Amino acid sequence: QVQLVESGGGLVQPGGSLRLSCAASGFTLDYYAIAWFRQPPGKEPQFVAGLKRSFGTTTAADSVKGRFTVYRDNPKNTAYLQMNRLEPEDTAVYMCAASSGSPITSSLKYASTYDYWGQGTQVTISS
Numbered sequence: 001q002v003q004l005v006e007s008g009g010g011l012v013q014p015g016g017s018l019r020l021s022c023a024a025s026g027f028t029l030d031y032y033a034i035a036w037f038r039q040p041p042g043k044e045p046q047f048v049a050g051l052k053r054s055f056g057t058t059t060a061a062d063s064v065k066g067r068f069t070v071y072r073d074n075p076k077n078t079a080y081l082q083m084n085r086l087e088p089e090d091t092a093v094y095m096c097a098a099s100s101g102s103p104i105t106s107s108l109k110y111a112s113t114y115d116y117w118g119q120g121t122q123v124t125i126s127s
Contacts, residue, residue, distance in 0.1 A: 002026035002116055004096050009121030016086050016125075022079040022096030022118060030054055030074045033099040035108055036081045038092035039120075048094070049081060050108030057105050063089070086125045093120040 008020040022034070035050035049060040049070040058070055069082045079096055097114035107113050 004098060004116055004118035006094065006096055006118045006121040009094060009123045011124045011126065012086055013127050014087055014125055017082070017084045018086065018123060020081040020083070020094055020096075020121060020123070022081075024077045024079070024098065027098075029072060029077050029079060029098065031100075033101070033103050033108060033113070034070070034072065034079045035097050035114065036070060036094060037097060037111060038090075038094045038123075040089075040092040045095075045111060046092075047109035047111075051079070052105065052108070053102060059105050059108050061109070083123075088125045090123060091125050092123060094123050095120040
């Protein structure tokens with residue numbers, strides 16, 4: 001059974017850090033492009049960061065560049081989103097997604113690129 005399960009969300013003060021995990025089962029994550037999206041309260045889902053398959057190129061939304069990093073650990077079949085210098089505007093449900101194709105870098109930001117999605121994990125930034 002193909003599955004993505006996110007974890008690592010929580011309540012953090014502004015300026016703090018979190019690392020989100022996206023554990024894959026039923027497929028080998030290294031062969032897939034992956035991405036993180038987020039949905040703030042009352043808003044549409046937003047692309048956060050993406051990573052092409054097999055040590056490929058990464059890309060990130062302008063709002064998180066320099067603060068968030070997406071990477072994968074192949075032996076653990078898990079992707080991560082390291083989030084630093086968190087801001088209240090980062091509050092959202094964060095979801096990971098995987099694509100079995102070989103999307104070009106500019107396509108990583110589109111939700112339609114992805115075949116599999118996790119359920120999401122809540123991240124709240126508040127003092």
